[in-house]
Amino acid sequence: MESPFKGKTGLKRIWNAFHYSLDGLRAAYKHEDAFRQEVLLAIVLLPIALFSPISGVEKALLIGSVFLVLIVELVNSAVEATVDRISLESHKLAKRAKDIGSAAVLITLLNLALVWGFVFLG
Known part of the structure; x- marks a missing residue:
């Protein structure tokens, strides 16, 4: 329906x-605790990106990497909520779905660190 x-x-x-x-x-x-933590990270990092003496493209990369973390965390939280809605019982597919969502967040956090490192450390 x-x-x-x-x-x-x-x-x-x-x-x-x-x-x-x-x-x-x-x-x-x-x-979502993780989302609150990542919002706090964004509150710290976004002004740094905006007011740093770097090119517009570099600012866009920094800001984009921050927003990507928030976006992927939202999708991960939606997956987790959906899995929990279906069943709170332990199941290998539920664990796999949650673990894959968590891995996606980890990769975006690593991406954020790499982008910021390349921009500020060259």
């Missing part, structure tokens, strides 16, 4: 999608 919200079009759909997105950000911040 499809969602009853799928039928909305135009500005109403955009307005609803915007509010659903804000709800998602609030839920992630409220319920």
Whole structure:
């Protein structure tokens, strides 16, 4: 069965999608420790990126790597919530899904460190 919200079009759909997105950000911040930690990291790193005497492309790389961490953490949190919704019982496929999501976050954090290292250390 499809969602009853799928039928909305135009500005109403955009307005609803915007509010659903804000709800998602609030839920992630409220319920996900890792997301809160990464938001704190973003609060520290984004001003550094914006006010550093580097090129616009370098700023974009720094800022993009920070936002990528937040994006992947949101997707990982959604996967974990979905797996937990299906069952809280231990299952090898549930563990695999959660571990893969966690690995994706780890890779984006490593990417962030590499990008920032290359930009500031050459």
